[in-house]
Amino acid sequence: MTELQTLLWPGADFAVPEGPVALWFGFTLLLWLCAGLYSFSTINQRKVLYWSSFSLAMVGNLLLLLAQDVLGFYLGFALMSLSAYGLVIHSGKGAARRAGRLYLQLAIFGELLLFAALLLRVDAADGALAISDLQAAALTPLTLSLLLLGFGLKAGFFPLHIWLPQAHPAAPAPASAVLSGAMIKAGLFGLWQFIPAGDGLLLLWLPWLLVLCFSSAFFGALLALLHRKTKVVLAYSSVSQMGYLLLALVLYWSSPADYQAQAAWLLVWYACHHALLKSALFLAAGTASSYRLQSWHWLALLWPLVSLTALPLSSGAAVKYGLKQELGQGIFANWSLLPGLLTIGALSTALLAWHLLALLREQHQPTKPKLPSTASFSWLVLVLASLSMPWWLTQLQPLWWQALQPAGILAAGWPVLLAAGLYWWWQHGGRPLPASWQDPVSPALGWSLWLKSCYQTQSSRQQAWPPPQWRKQERRANRWLTQQALLPLASSTLLAVILLLWLLS
Amino acid sequence: MDWNSWLPVFIVLSSLLPGLLIFSLAEHRFALRTTLNLGGVLVKLLLVAWMWQGVKAGEDYYFELPFLPGGSFILHGDALSLQFVLLSSVLWLVTTLYAIGYLEGSPLRSRFFGYFSLCVSATVGLALSGNLISFVLFYELLTLATFPLVVHRGTVESLRAGRRYLAYTISGGVVLMLGAALLHSLTGSPVFMPGGYLSPLLAEHSGLLMLAFVLLITGLGVKAALLPLHGWLPEAMVAPAPVSALLHAVAVVKAGAFGIVRVVYDVFGVDVMQQLDLTWPLVMLASATILYGSWRALQQQDLKRRLAYSTVSQVSYVTLGVAMLGPVAAVGGLVHLVHQGVMKITLFFCAGNFAETLGIHKIRELNGVGRRMPLSSIAFTLGACGMIGLPATAGMISKWYLASGALDAGYPLVLLVLLTSSALNAMYFLPVIYRIWCLPAGDWPAPKQLSRRFETHWMLLLPPVITAVLIVLMGLLAGTDLSPLSWSKLIVEREFSYD
């Protein structure tokens, strides 16, 4: 594909993806198509804005997956994240605009960081623009932190998640689905592609990243429990799940060379798994808020939850199992705390799932209109895809089987049951949360507002100069000079000049 | 004298002669005037294309006329000059089209188009000048030719702006002339040559050379709107839209920036610049201007003034690029010369369209324009995205090269400057775009129906659409042989391979 360089920008290179990236591309495409189908019948207002943003974001998202060069990737990435702004503010309501503002501010900020990061990478690789060439170049602390920040702001793990719980609820359901399913994955994809595994500096940083993973996982799940809007809960669930995804990435980075391919596959499986189930859940939540949920809808709603909590038979079980397995093999094998943390994570995820289910039931109103069939269809496709993931992904099947072993069932099952009990006790045990704790307002909105006030100032008008007072005097002096004093002045000057010169010379 | 040596002269004449003829036309001779205008443009484009392929093939276009002892009047078409010539000719075409539509039915059109053509001739002449003295000559002519355009409206504000414009540019011109005279007294005015011609003087006259550099840069800095000398530019916004478009995108500010390129590369040369340690101050100055311009742009409530301050900032990218003295950075600076031109002219066209169609001048009046004037709004959005440096636009390419050039040349802090400026650009452009697209339509001051089929008069609409398409094309197709980027690389190749 070298001809592209002479046609497009310098270094331009695209390739049909292979291997894990192909899967990534596949689920992304599927997600976008389904979301598009769903929006087709459910988006009724501001269609131009919606569809232009939607299609641009989709193009960007797919482009970044196809790109083999830095500029192409950056193009896709920027196109995607900036166009998504239109999706976020689509409703035009106050909350959407606030969320959009925050989103855009952070997106731009992220773009800039990313720009710097990519530039530094390219510079480190002596100007090579192909992504594959960047792998050989060593990281510097600055580059690494810029990359983590730049992609992290998109990926939305803690503490870079602040835009996510605002933006996802504000967007229409299909938009949230792609936002959460595909777009935040793009951030992760970037991290995966641009940070070379096995880099010395990276290995030093990995423990800290691990901390980040688990904080994100717990933080997201716990914060979700405080909120009562389904989409906010889902957004926080995404934050939490991104923690796991980051974990998968960290494991990929830390895995020994012979196991790396497997680790990469696991990362993609996890991403695919989460993408499918989260988009299905967002569609569900969106449907529940605007349409009547029919009975089979509840089934379609339950399955992703099952997958989320990694109950056996689901893809979730398989990938979680893979994660655990991998954790035992890499450099973190002797970190005894980690399996325990994973279990607590599973418990918190299960709590979140129960919370969500309860909210959905509670908020469901049977008087609303019926969901159009195309929308139902696209939703169903996503659920089915999620359901059948182990079947069409044959490589996943070993893991799936292993998760189906009794030990696996037990390990997956008891946190869910415990969570059910805990949740019931929490809801009905007479220990409700204080009202001030419920639906906390994110401080990020305040920061965003402050930032806005910085650049939307009203300029103060400058004072006009006072009129000069010396004009009159000047006029008088001129009159005297040209009328009364002219001749004497001229003659005396003449004589004075002669005298002066004579004396001086 | 063969055809090759006359070609630069013909290129200058192809706008000068129509301009002079237009002056003599009566006000109502619309058809003849338009024919002259467009005919001139097309002839110029043909000639420029001819020269373009010639220069690419390595031909030399050199015209000389004895003028002053030690310095003839020289027109010389080299790769660098062609960059600017191409830019101004192409943008002249679109601006002419725009101006015809914009000024329809208004008085004094012959005068306007006459000066307009003169202005383009001066710009092209400036680009083609082969030595410092010819450059100074066209530089001053440009000042004179643009002044009537700035004050074209003849209102009190425009006259005030015109006075200010003159005060700045004439002073700058005089300082430039002093600097040129100083250099001329040392060496005469030889032809611009890659690597400069001052290195023999380095040992003996380094103090004078530094003085000359300061004078030249001060003189050029006025038009290039470097930091303390930028005051005329926002004021000059009272001019009609085609004029501000031309002033800010092509002619005046670029003349300054182009002059800085010439002085740095072809008069002083990289070696002398480095040995005199002149790059740091220039880089600092350019950086300060970039940040300051963006910062001031943020505070403007008037659309055109915001664009003007944005220009102050963006033109210094060019200066920055050449000042860093690295080949990659130079590519960035040179390509931004073109890119910024196309992007800013788009923005001004759109601003003019908004003002002309809906009477909008303030940013807060822009609410919901996107639905009433979608094409202009798209063009505006693309221009703004380019200014921020978002990918798929021309701005991204120049920013990329500038930034990697900065790393390449050992100025990592410049990267920070570029990023901050981009952030500020986003801060002052995105709210505008937000208002255009995302807010419901407000009370527009003076909505007019200029066309039955389009959102506005087609002649007003076509130019921004063309330039907006160009922005995207220049960003996406930057690798092609026809792109400004490739041409900039060619220039840099020639400028840096002198020894």
Place this chain on the structure above:
Amino acid sequence: MNFALAAVLLPLLAAVLALCWRRQAARLVWLSTLFSLLLALAALWQVVTFGPASMQLGGWQTGLAIRWQLNELSALLLLMTALIHSLVASYSLSQWRDAGLSADFWPLSALLQSALSSLFLSVDLFNWYVTLELLGLAAVALVLLSGKKALQAAMRYLLLSLAASLCYLLGVALLYGHYGWLDVPQLAVAISEEPVDHRLALWLITAGLMLKAALWPLHVWLPAAHAAAPAPVSALLSALVVKGPLFMLYMIWSQLAGPELAVTGSWLFLLTGSMALVVGGWSALRTPYAKVMVAYSTVAQLGYGLLALGLMLHLTDPAFTQALFIFVLAHALAKTSTFLAVGEMQLRLGGKRLSTFRGASQTMPLAMFAVAVAGGSLIGLPPSGGFVAKWQLLLPLWQHSQLWWLLPVILAGTLLSAAYIFRLVVLAFNRAKPVRPDFAPALLPQWLALLPALLVWMLAFASGSLLSWLGG
């Protein structure tokens, strides 16, 4: 030499004939200016081809007779005189009915041309005095053409002019009394052979000439006189009449002053030149009247001449001679254009204040264009003649760092001239006042006003040969 002689005599004859045959005065004088232009061109051609020539009037020996010298410099000045006169005559012919110009203008202007040509050719101290007198009287008479309102200015001009002549005559008498030579080259030889204290003589001559040439600080009579005169007359006065004494100053100082005195004198010229630039420019900027502004501009511009003269004496560099005379040529052309255009506009728009010119770029675009173009040369914008002069002035200056303070002065002078020129131009672009529909001023006078302005811009491209002629 024959052509030069004819160029002096033709206007003289024309003047006499015009006085006799008054009905045809205008046409006669106009034709004579055209022919003398051709003659001056021929004289220049002759000098360039055959080299300089000189003539003893009456064929008597040196010392007894008056000597004329025709070299490149005098030929150029002769040409300038003829050119300006033919331009002004054509202009006056085209509009004299409207302007109410008296028929007396014609013989007077022809006499002026003759006197000035004779002055430029002559190298005799006493003959210079006579031509100077003739010049002064003709100028005063021309100023009086404006009628009563010019009376006061003209009388002052006359008085000061007479005083200046007396000063000059006194100086000449002192020199003649001691050396017995009136012929300048011979006198120079005599002085160099036996130097005595001839300071006073030289200073008297200088003061007188400075007063005649309206060099600062002896310029006080000029603005009123030039402003009061009719437009063609102002053009002649500013473009030509002040150049005569300047030329004499140059000749006398370059030939008669010894090297020591030359340096002393150069300080005078440098200082007064600087002051002229700044003060004249400032006054021009502040005055509310258009013609006064142009007149003050002459005061300021003569500062460049003084600077060039001073520098030439100070540094003995031929480049400054070139600068001086290119400046003289450029200023003559530019000022002719400015005065003609301003006068034409005053005539048509009615009013002498600057505010009259509001909107002039719309009402009288050609005339306004002429002012702007000529103003460009006055400012020194390239590629005008004024630019070349300034360039020649600046270039060698960089080599002599002890005179660095002149650079800011020149800078200030340039900026001030830009300020007053553009003050007018900006006013002209004001569109507050709509044009009357029936307003259609004649185009020919405007074109004629524009012509010298275009010429001065073309001068730059002839500067190569000009410099080589003046370089010797």
Place this chain on the structure above:
Amino acid sequence: MSGDFWFDALLGLLLLLLALATILARQLAAAVMLYVVFGLMLALAWARLGAADLALAEAAIGAGLTGALLFSALARQPKSLAPAQGAGRVERLPALLLCSAISAVLGWTLWQLPLQPQHSQLPAALEQLGSSGTEHLVTAVLLNFRAWDTLLELLVLLLALLGTRLVAAPEPAALQHWPLARQWSKRLLPLLVLVAFFVLWRGATAPGGAFQAGALLAAALVVLRLNGQLPALRFDFWWVRALILAGVLAFLLAGLLSLWLNWQPEQAAQWLRWPLPLAKGLILLIELSATLAIGLTLTLLVVGERKELGA
């Protein structure tokens, strides 16, 4: 200490006193009178110095014509401007100071510089006198050696007239003609004309010449005109103009004639070189026409009216 010395000393003192009195006189009319007397005394002084022609010219121009001019100017002054309104003390003082300073410097220089020509043109001039066409040195210088100066001086006079004509003068107050004066002028006229032509003729060999003669002629004409004994002389009369221009014209024609006579195709033309055989005649012609021209010009300068008849 001869009587001559005392006479001269008295004359000098008188001159100084008269000059002071003229300046300090409070009435303009008195000042003019004193000035006329001063002119006469000055003429006397010239005569005492042996320059009869200068004495005559001074009497005619300095006392006669200028006096007449000043009187007629006085007559045209508005009545209200009776007492002299000189410049204020403030304006007078610096002028006085500077004048005295400059006089001192001049005196000092004259003291320093021996006005002894280092190189005199006199021997050369005397040598060439024979071929100049006249016997008197001054005339030779004026009309041959430096004839160009003289031609230009004639033009100066002409210009003075032209300039004066342009000044629009108010109508003169009605002058009463004094019968005695009318008689006197009638008697005086032939005498003056005679003297004038004598002076002119004498110029060929001794001091004298066209300027002096013209001045005397003018004095006669002015007196006549002021007494109303001469019809109005107007510049618009063609013969008046022709006479006024006669000097210059004669000069020019003579010059052109000699140019033609001296013409040699290979050589540069010789301007104002009188061919030897014609020199005397030409000079005489020029002198004659110049006398007429000067006389008429001076007359018109004093009594010329701008207001034209029937206009």
